[in-house]
Amino acid sequence: MGSSSGTVQHLVVLGIILLSTNAFGVHARKLRIHKLEKLSQEEEYLHSRLRIAEFEENVLKVSGELKLHHHLDNDWMIEFKVSRSVDGDGNYERIMLFEVQLCDFMKTYYKDFLYERLKEYSNAPHPNTCPLPKEHYHLEDYPLDVRVLKKLMTPGHYRIKSKLKNEDSVILAYMAEVEVD
Template identity: 75%
Template structure:
């Protein structure tokens, strides 16, 4: 998700990181991404593609692209929700809703930019509004070893939406299992 493409990928990663709440000290042995699905995409604004591949034990290679047809500013909103399955239903653990430029100046700058800049044409965190661009992320090595030790076992659903005037422009959903 270039900035937006990077945002989607980064938000999926942030979701996994945020799932690392383990109040009982249980250590997970495996982390599996069962599904990564693009739920919607308004091609007038954006075209995206995101993929994960297992590279080696505990390391996933993350790649993706985002062809952004319009600039993104604080009129655009990122929504990120993490839910955990409890008794057949998913209960929300975390909800983040933030404007794009605010996201760039905080979460993106603090958690993602330094990690992904060598694997992408990611914009600098201070570069907002985000310009129309074809953003790419190539073979970013996501080490899930630490996350597996921190996450509580269970089924998780991570949803990401990019919205403009409450209209969903892009959305992804990931289903993750921790044993």
Template identity: 55%
Template sequence: MGFSSGSAQHFVVVLGIILLTTNPLVQARELRLRKFEKRNEDTEYLECLVGVARSEINLLEVYGELKLHHHIDNDWTIEFIILRADESDGEYDSLLQIELPVCDFMESYYKIFYEQIKDYSNAPEPGTCPLPKGKYRLRDYPLNVHLLKKFIAPGHYRLKYKLKKDDSPKLYYRMEIKLD
């Protein structure tokens, strides 16, 4: 999994990836989190609670807790899918799909964000694999959406995060965002 709160940090990773895949010259004025839902959680392996709260106009606070009941190794994969449409009921086009074994993720994408989250969590250091069972937390991570709004093209986005073992989702979150 790689992050202290699992999906909370993955939320940050996915939003960062959007920055890399959309037009940096278009400025959106307002970002609205329309849905943030857990669609699957296999409590035999883990328990995850993630929340997002608006603390100021351009600042969201991300918090969460992840309890791993077993270690997580390269038998597990992380999948991110980012889709975009002009209208919420329109056809969504795939912008990005990444699927990596957990240890590979810890050696790549995770390194990018670890420095930003380490003061807000007990996140393991990059390269830690297998991830030991235990409780990981993220507290009040300040996500400045003002910067995101400057770089993300207006539209409707669906972000899907899955943590899988044997091709079966053990944790699945889906988020919908609207950018005006």
């Protein structure tokens, strides 16, 4: 994503599917994103926007921006919750809950899995940048190849929720609903 806490969060919403389904070995044929919804956003802290469009078979184009109005440090937490339902009937079972402090995320997961791929499509901050400065971060036409995701995920419906929070205050939250068949 554009790449800062929120923008990184957006990309990780998609990337977390990969991390949460490493144990699955079923080869899926189709992956559909049914919904990508911003659940909350505190304008005092930031403004975010995210677009995902199918570009060609197995490739999604991801674009977005994040305008940070405050510096964000390790007092901020990123949370990801992945749930799965066989038929999408509303009975989702949590398969993963992941929480990490922002700066720790930048130095580990962001550095290891995202930064090198993002930097040519964005003004993504370097992994050692923390606190994240007030900035207008952007991501433009990042080609997300979903073939690996399709191979690793078992058929079913997935609900991925991501949050950026400080103590009990959520300043940004997104939810994605994905189907694999």
